Amino acid sequence: MTNELSPLEFDQKHLWHPYTNVTKPGPTFVVKEAEGVHITLDDDTRLIDGMSSWWCMMHGHRNAEITAAIHEQLDRLPHVMFGGLTHDPAIDLGRKLLEITPESLTRIFYCDSGSVSVEVAMKMAVQYQHAMGFAGRSEFATIRSGYHGDTWKAMSVCDPDTGMHHLFQGALSVQHFVSRPPIRYGQDWSDVSSENGLAELREVLEAGRDKIAAFILEPVVQGTGGMYFYHPEYLNQVRHLCDELGILLIFDEIATGFGRTGALFATDLTTIEPDIICLGKGLTGGHISFATTLTNDRVAEGIGGGTPGIFMHGPTYMANPLACVAAKAALDLLTGQDWAARVQALSKQMEQELAPARNFANVADVRVLGAIGVIEMTHQVSADAAHARTRDLGVFLRPFGKNIYTMPPYITSEDELSQITAGMLLLAQEL
Numbered sequence: 001m002t003n004e005l006s007p008l009e010f011d012q013k014h015l016w017h018p019y020t021n022v023t024k025p026g027p028t029f030v031v032k033e034a035e036g037v038h039i040t041l042d043d044d045t046r047l048i049d050g051m052s053s054w055w056c057m058m059h060g061h062r063n064a065e066i067t068a069a070i071h072e073q074l075d076r077l078p079h080v081m082f083g084g085l086t087h088d089p090a091i092d093l094g095r096k097l098l099e100i101t102p103e104s105l106t107r108i109f110y111c112d113s114g115s116v117s118v119e120v121a122m123k124m125a126v127q128y129q130h131a132m133g134f135a136g137r138s139e140f141a142t143i144r145s146g147y148h149g150d151t152w153k154a155m156s157v158c159d160p161d162t163g164m165h166h167l168f169q170g171a172l173s174v175q176h177f178v179s180r181p182p183i184r185y186g187q188d189w190s191d192v193s194s195e196n197g198l199a200e201l202r203e204v205l206e207a208g209r210d211k212i213a214a215f216i217l218e219p220v221v222q223g224t225g226g227m228y229f230y231h232p233e234y235l236n237q238v239r240h241l242c243d244e245l246g247i248l249l250i251f252d253e254i255a256t257g258f259g260r261t262g263a264l265f266a267t268d269l270t271t272i273e274p275d276i277i278c279l280g281k282g283l284t285g286g287h288i289s290f291a292t293t294l295t296n297d298r299v300a301e302g303i304g305g306g307t308p309g310i311f312m313h314g315p316t317y318m319a320n321p322l323a324c325v326a327a328k329a330a331l332d333l334l335t336g337q338d339w340a341a342r343v344q345a346l347s348k349q350m351e352q353e354l355a356p357a358r359n360f361a362n363v364a365d366v367r368v369l370g371a372i373g374v375i376e377m378t379h380q381v382s383a384d385a386a387h388a389r390t391r392d393l394g395v396f397l398r399p400f401g402k403n404i405y406t407m408p409p410y411i412t413s414e415d416e417l418s419q420i421t422a423g424m425l426l427l428a429q430e431l
């Protein structure tokens with residue numbers, strides 16, 4: 001009977017969407033095509049993608065350079081296993097990554113998605129600690145309101161409340177949580193450890209030092225867990241504390257990487273480097289699922305020098321050539337332009353145009369960092385309610401929690417960005 005259903009009816013009956021109830025489908029648009037900042041629906045309505053399609057489509061949809069790179073690679077070598085074989089796309093991308101990422105990170109693991117890159121990072125930490133003779137160190141510490149993905153180990157370090165840990169009680173590894181860094185980005189740093197969050201952190205890390213393999217967090221910007229921006233000095237201090245206690249430091253830059261915060265990597269806002277970094281989302285400019293985990297010589301040599309020496313991970317589509325060339329093209333596009341000026345311009349305009357929301361009833365906070373603009377409401381905002389309005393606004397926005405936010409594509413024009421911010425202001429008044 002399924003062939004009697006319209007495409008949308010089929011979708012609503014049979015296809016699961018992210019974080020939804022498959023038996024009670026939410027409102028959904030059918031997308032016909034997309035180009036630049038625009039998504040075109042089946043009835044030819046064009047919407048500006050104010051979400052960069054979950055933060056990855058930074059150079060716009062169907063970017064000419066990225067699609068050309070994929071087309072060319074498709075005719076040559078769409079895929080080959082990476083065990084015992086290698087290829088130029090993986091090598092060229094590797095060279096590019098080493099050029100732009102923090103200097104101490106020299107060993108690259110390619111994988112399929114952000115969540116997997118977090119799994120890989122956590123596995124590296126545990127294998128390193130075991131190789132160093134600390135077999136007991138297999139747990140993780142993190143800050144609350146974080147988000148690191150939906151696979152089991154990644155989920156265990158997501159915020160226990162918004163990550164709905166109660167749903168999975170008994171199935172999730174118990175980890176060590178501390179409060180999110182209390183000093184916000186742009187506020188004055190305080191050296192008083194009870195005020196800057198470091199007293200609590202020291203206490204938790206010292207108590208767990210024999211059990212904790214690594215401290216994992218999103219540097220400077222917590223994304224999905226609340227769009228919260230905190231002081232980079234926290235991370236400098238965390239580095240010292242981790243070194244003192246023999247705990248590795250993992251930065252999840254899946255959302256913050258590639259210029260989103262105004263720095264190429266949020267790590268660049270600090271004076272330190274992590275032991276392991278996760279990159280994803282914008283890596284291919286949103287054209288193909290791909291991610292990578294980079295680590296330093298110390299961790300790589302630690303794992304390599306231990307028993308069994310091999311690192312126990314190897315996805316089927318590891319270093320997929322199509323994804324590698326897409327990523328190389330996306331990174332060339334990024335670094336081939338004055339991306340910092342571009343992000344700065346978006347930032348300034350959002351700052352000006354979102355400011356009026358500060359005076360709205362029910363608005364708790366308005367904040368902008370790099371190409372991230374947030375109106376935080378005092379109450380939960382319904383993505384479905386916002387959905388119903390986006391068609392009229394000409395802008396696709398999908399709020400979550402209390403936040404109405406945008407992460408515009410970097411190619412968004414001044415007029416298009418004004419349309420996005422106007423849409424956000426309207427939603428903030430209506431929802």
Ligand SMILES: *Cc1c(COP(=O)(O)O)cnc(C)c1O
Nearest residue numbers: 113114115147148149223254255
């Ligand atoms: C999106 C995200 C992930 C998960 O990436 P997927 O590709 O969705 O698996 C992990 N960490 C952070 C910080 C993210 O924003």
